[in-house]
Amino acid sequence: MTRSQKNNINQVGMNPITLQDIISNFLKSNKKVQLFEEQKVMNLWYSKMGAFIVQHTLGASMKNGVLKVRLSHASLRFELNGQKTAIREQLNKEVGGEVVKDVVFY
Numbered sequence: 001m002t003r004s005q006k007n008n009i010n011q012v013g014m015n016p017i018t019l020q021d022i023i024s025n026f027l028k029s030n031k032k033v034q035l036f037e038e039q040k041v042m043n044l045w046y047s048k049m050g051a052f053i054v055q056h057t058l059g060a061s062m063k064n065g066v067l068k069v070r071l072s073h074a075s076l077r078f079e080l081n082g083q084k085t086a087i088r089e090q091l092n093k094e095v096g097g098e099v100v101k102d103v104v105f106y
Helices: 003-007 020-030 033-048 051-055 074-082 086-094
Strands: 055-065 064-070 104-105
Touching: 020 033, 020 104, 033 086, 055 074, 055 086, 064 074, 074 086, 074 104, 086 104
Parallel strands: 064 104
Antiparallel strands: 055 064
């Protein structure tokens, strides 16, 4: 076994450390987990919300668990405000955790 292979062996047993483990540990050690999860939410907004909503999204940002979405139509803002809880729950389900605490449409 080469030296690099020995470095990739878990202390608990002979199970190699996965790339996912390495990335996860890196994000945790550099306190970037929240930033990474918020970026996942942003990507989900543009991929899961449907063509009509994405077409009328003028901008979106996320900070400290609050997703802020700027929309081009007041009627769309009104409609999405009524579905805010369902949207938040769906995005959190897709991400796999409680990342989105609130959604603000403006």
